Amino acid sequence: MSRYLAPALVAAPADLVFYSIDNAEPLIANPQDVCPSPPVGFSERFIHSEIYKAYPSITSVIHSHALPVIPFSISPRPLAACFHMAGFLGTGVPVWDFADAYADSNQQDMLVRNAKLGASLTKSLRGEIPSAKHSNPAKRLLMRGHGMVVVAQSIEMCVLCAIYTVQNAEILQTARGLGEEVKVLSEREVTDTRNTTAKGAVKPWPLWVREVEIASEIYRNLA
Ligand SMILES: [Zn+2]
Structure with missing residues (x-):
């Protein structure tokens, strides 16, 4: 998902953050590709994590x-x-x-x-x-x-x-x-x-x- 910004403004890999489906916490899979030090999480990321958890x-x-x-x-x-x-x-x-x-x-x-x-x-x-x-x-x-x-x-x-x-x-x-x-x-x-x-x-x-x-x-x- 996008980091904490309006998603339409995503412009570079550093604007993206991997989140764990299990707990919606940031997950750094590849620091080269995603924001290396994730800022405050997108507040409503739980919508996404819980849906992905329920429907793999x-x-x-x-x-x-x-x-x-x-x-x-x-x-x-x-x-x-x-x-x-x-x-x-x-x-x-x-x-x-x-x-x-x-x-x-x-x-x-x-x-x-x-x-x-x-x-x-x-x-x-x-x-x-x-x-x-x-x-x-x-x-x-x-x-x-x-x-x-x-x-x-x-x-x-x-x-x-x-x-x-x-x-x-x-x-x-x-x-x-x-x-x-x-x-x-x-x-x-x-x-x-x-x-x-x-x-x-x-x-x-x-x-x-x-x-x-x-x-x-x-x-x-x-x-
Ligand atoms: Zn909303």
């Missing part, structure tokens, strides 16, 4: 504070799949609530600061484990008043599902603003669009890579 076959976890999904984490109306690229969202994305997991002694600042909170969040990830053997591209959930987590079997698929989760939230919110009841995907449409999306990110991935390459004012590669 998972190779990518994205946690995001994307604004369009947050209204769905504090409203009783679910984030349901409403367009053809987001069938993996199903008919309603679960919302994990910090308040159900806090101990009185916890700092209640809406951050996943310890393994217990990370384990509680992991239990709320519903659905089959993403696998190349079947057609479930991702597990996903919303975190109340905070953001979302998407889990998949490859970085490409995880990015794809994260991007389409945000787009689905934007579409649904826009449609509801039109004032009429919106029509979301049926169970059958969810299953069939999910199967299609699971075939891969071959088409959109090069576009997203190119977008990063040309946005050199933000994204830098000093390696």
Whole structure:
């Protein structure tokens, strides 16, 4: 993971830190490749360590504070799949609530600061484990008043599902603003669009890579 900085600003090997899945502590596998003296750990690294611990076959976890999904984490109306690229969202994305997991002694600042909170969040990830053997591209959930987590079997698929989760939230919110009841995907449409999306990110991935390459004012590669 990135060291303690906004992940988009990662620019060199020294900006990366290996963490142990067992306890989320920094792990220096190769001082040549990673930050040799890890600074303060990324505070929410427990999201990642606990998910990887529970699902060894998972190779990518994205946690995001994307604004369009947050209204769905504090409203009783679910984030349901409403367009053809987001069938993996199903008919309603679960919302994990910090308040159900806090101990009185916890700092209640809406951050996943310890393994217990990370384990509680992991239990709320519903659905089959993403696998190349079947057609479930991702597990996903919303975190109340905070953001979302998407889990998949490859970085490409995880990015794809994260991007389409945000787009689905934007579409649904826009449609509801039109004032009429919106029509979301049926169970059958969810299953069939999910199967299609699971075939891969071959088409959109090069576009997203190119977008990063040309946005050199933000994204830098000093390696
Ligand atoms: Zn967060």
